[in-house]
Amino acid sequence: MIGSSACVGRFAVSLARARLKSRFDFSSLLQRRALSTISPSDREKLLKPTILNGFLYRLATPDDREQLRDGLERWFYPEEPLNAAHRDGPQYTQEDMDWMVGLIDHGYVVLALEESDGSLAGSCAGALITPSFVEEVTELAKTAKTRKFKDTCLFLAHCTRNANVFERFQAETAFQVQFTSVLPNYRGRKLGTIMMEKCLEIAQRIGAGVIYGDCTGPFMARSCQSIGMRCVYEIAYRDFRDENGENVFKPLPNYEYLQCHAMKL
Numbered sequence: 001m002i003g004s005s006a007c008v009g010r011f012a013v014s015l016a017r018a019r020l021k022s023r024f025d026f027s028s029l030l031q032r033r034a035l036s037t038i039s040p041s042d043r044e045k046l047l048k049p050t051i052l053n054g055f056l057y058r059l060a061t062p063d064d065r066e067q068l069r070d071g072l073e074r075w076f077y078p079e080e081p082l083n084a085a086h087r088d089g090p091q092y093t094q095e096d097m098d099w100m101v102g103l104i105d106h107g108y109v110v111l112a113l114e115e116s117d118g119s120l121a122g123s124c125a126g127a128l129i130t131p132s133f134v135e136e137v138t139e140l141a142k143t144a145k146t147r148k149f150k151d152t153c154l155f156l157a158h159c160t161r162n163a164n165v166f167e168r169f170q171a172e173t174a175f176q177v178q179f180t181s182v183l184p185n186y187r188g189r190k191l192g193t194i195m196m197e198k199c200l201e202i203a204q205r206i207g208a209g210v211i212y213g214d215c216t217g218p219f220m221a222r223s224c225q226s227i228g229m230r231c232v233y234e235i236a237y238r239d240f241r242d243e244n245g246e247n248v249f250k251p252l253p254n255y256e257y258l259q260c261h262a263m264k265l
Contacts, residue, residue, distance in 0.1 A: 042205040050198075051115055055191065057198055060109035060123070068109065069101050071120045076100075076181040081255035082155075082216040085237055087248055088148045095149040103127060103178055110198045112182075112191045122182040124195035128208060129176045131166045133157075151248045155240055159214050163233040163260035171209025171264065175202065180220055192223040200227050204265055212262040217255050224261035233260040 035043050049058035060068060077083050077092040084090045103109050107127030114121055137157040144150035165174050177199055182191045203211045211229065215221040221231070236257050237249035 038205060046202060046205055052194065053189070054115050055121055055194075056113045056115045056118075057194065058111055058113070060104045060111050062104060064109075064111060065101055065104055067120050068104065068111070068123055069097065071123060071181065071183065072097065072100055072179075075183050076179065080179075080216065081252055082152065082237075082249075082258070085249040085252050085255065086148050086151065087246075087250060088146075093146045093149045095145060096152065100125070100179060107178065108199070108202050110195050110202075112186075112195055120183065121186040122180070122191040122195060124177065124180040124192070124199055126175050126177040126199050126202065126211075126213075128206060129160075129174050129212075130172070133176075134161045151242065154242075155248065156214060158240065159233065159235065159258060159260055162235070163212065163214075163262065165210050165212050165232065165260075165262045168232060169210045169262065169264040173208050174210040174212045174262075175199065175206070175208035175265075177211070177213035177224075180223060192219065193226045196223045196227050208265055210262055210264055212260070215259045215261055221259050221261060227263070229261040229263040231259045232262050234258070 035046065038046070047059060049056050051057075073092070077097075078090065083092055083096070103125040107125055109123060109125040111120065112122035112124075113119065134157045137153050137160070141150045141153035141157070144153060165171065177196070180192050180195060200211055211227075213220065213224055213229070215224055234257050237251040238247060238256070240248050242248055
């Protein structure tokens with residue numbers, strides 16, 4: 001889910017259903033291509049921080065976990081359209097937070113930091129998914145502890161199924177942008193676009209066939225379009241219903257649609 005402060009995506013690697021039911025295992029859904037398997041030159045370039053216009057951009061490490069969690073809790077979730085529009089209210093679920101922070105271990109999280117003091121200004125994350133993503137996220141929904149996380153999983157599975165990027169672009173893997181978030185004081189300074197460019201670089205260097213993201217609001221859609229991605233599927237929040245035919249979302253003003261953006265690499 002990618003929204004105004006932003007989000008999508010989630011990931012897939014095939015896993016036995018028994019394992020999925022036994023515990024909530026993010027690594028089973030997020031396929032990270034180990035940096036050790038990438039060429040030495042690409043590995044060095046991915047790990048090297050970049051300084052631009054007073055901000056330092058680098059990949060997050062486990063030491064950044066609490067700083068990322070704090071940023072998501074304070075600025076991402078309160079504004080993220082998919083989270084805020086859910087029928088059960090705007091409070092995030094711990095399952096969703098664990099998923100996002102877990103991307104440090106099972107995906108790639110780009111941080112934008114104040115060069116002067118290391119303060120968090122923004123973050124963007126993604127990971128490698130395979131065609132089994134839809135099936136695995138649908139299975140994950142069955143293990144959800146909350147209705148909200150179940151609904152989110154099923155909605156994202158629906159969007160990925162209909163975006164159909166693997167068949168559409170004849171690709172075996174896709175780098176799915178999971179979220180982008182820029183803190184209020186730093187907006188309007190192109191941090192979102194620069195972090196998306198970093199995600200594009202990561203996607204290219206790890207050999208993904210497609211870069212893909214579920215844009216839950218116009219901010220992320222513009223960031224995706226700035227690097228050449230285009231809309232391949234759109235759904236109105238009001239049109240997504242659960243198995244009982246009930247509306248899952250109550251759309252916010254000016255945030256009525258989710259758009260799936262993608263580009264072949």
